[in-house]
Amino acid sequence: MSVALERVSKRFGEFVALDEVTFGVDEGELVALVGPSGSGKSTLLRVVAGLERQDAGAVRIHGEDAAPLGPGDRRIGFVFQHYALFRHMTVFENVAFGLRVRPRRERPSAREITSAVKDLLQLVELDALGGRYPSELSGGQQQRVALARALAVQPRVLLLDEPFGALDARVRKQLRQWLRQLHDEVRVTTILVTHDSEEACEVADRVAVMHEGRIAQIGTAAELSRGSANPFLESFLSDSTRKSGEKKINYH
């Protein structure tokens, strides 16, 4: 089990964001968390990252209790909805950041950093744009830089918070297919948060549907498309999910 949550709860004031969530992701798996806004999916991701602290319960990463670890010590890569690129650094420096801030003993040499960054930019197909600033890139390009930056620290787990939410529909569609391919290539354990159930079913190995701070259901797209007794799920997993689920069955 690469990431495991055990009865994790988190509230903001009166609002219960996570209500005893228990949930696990296998090594190399890509799991999507879907749900309407306020269902707790982003909070769950931020708790795994250590950007929020849970009020109760435990988070384990590779079997290790993450409680004593800050966000920087968890070996996670986090990709934000609005990219959060360092606006005053070039694309190259953005990707190099995680390597440059390592303590001297663990820091790779300048040459190693350069070659690692070049490889990553190649991976995200942006090798020609290393000298640009984020403001000079399109949204889709910025998000790929953010992905390269997160991968640079060789994370054990990749956390994507609505990574395509700010992009237009066409780019979003391209990027999610590209993400699926990238994941098949890199095979890093990934949790993807999205409010788009179609996107979730198309990209992820398994989909967890969140509702009011709980995981209402979890399974492959095909399993979810078979329907459920839960009226919320019925309404949330719209026809589009069904269709893409059926497509999946046809492919296999």
Next chain:
Amino acid sequence: MSTTIVPPAPRHGIAPGPRTRQRPLTATTGEGATARRILIGIALAYLFLFLGLPLFVVFQEALKRGVAAYFTALREPELLHALRLTLLVAGIAVPLNVAFGIAAAWAITKGKVRGRTLLVALADLPLAVSPVIAGLTFMLLFGMQGWFGPWLKAHDIRIAFTVSAVVLATIFVTLPFVARELIPLMEEQGVTEEEAAVTLGASGWQIFRRVTLPNIRWGLLYGVVLCNARAMGEFGAVSVVSGRIRGQTTTLPLHIEILYNEYDFTAAFAASSLLAMLAVVTLAAKHLLERSHHAARARLIREQQERQS
């Protein structure tokens, strides 16, 4: 008053070409050529009347009795002392308020401290209160009859009518400038870049040095310029707490007023020209810093382009 100083970088590193001369106006805004000329004329006349003319008169008056008299006036030991004191006071007050301004803006916008509204209001106080009142308050605190008066006296510390008082009053008056410049800027920038940095393993200091500080540097520079201008030019508060001991606690503005009251106009305006030049130097320094930054950035993009082609 959030000021974005950085202009948008030219896309793809192509410098904006020679500007097309006299863009004909303007179907979109609808003003005719006449209206446009009148507006520009008003703006220029206003600038000349309220900024250009006074500056010109200062130098004209200073040089009225010839260049020799001007430089004699500038060599006056009391004036040189006032100049040194002004620079010293600004040299202490500005760095302290830069440190405070960054800390306060960080606490308010990124640190999510409680009572932020109160903190913002407090930081604005020196702008709302007349400097003279600020000076009097300091006297009430540190004067012989003031709150801390007996304690200070018992420990043989003098503050009222000393350079320390001048420094304290200046710090008070210039306190808001940096913070006010940074708070809206940092508010707008949010915390996600810092969050990204922390997930990438950066320490608190690294985040501040490599992410937060570079993002605010132009706002900070502007705040420093405003703060410095006020620190060197402050009159009211300093006038009250300094006791105006000639050649000891008189800063340049105080010294200028003393000379003026003594009908020594050449010396008064010579000193004024000095203060005006300090302001010009500050603005020029800011301008040069900005320009060298943009030049460096344009060069970087150009090199990148060349490497690719």
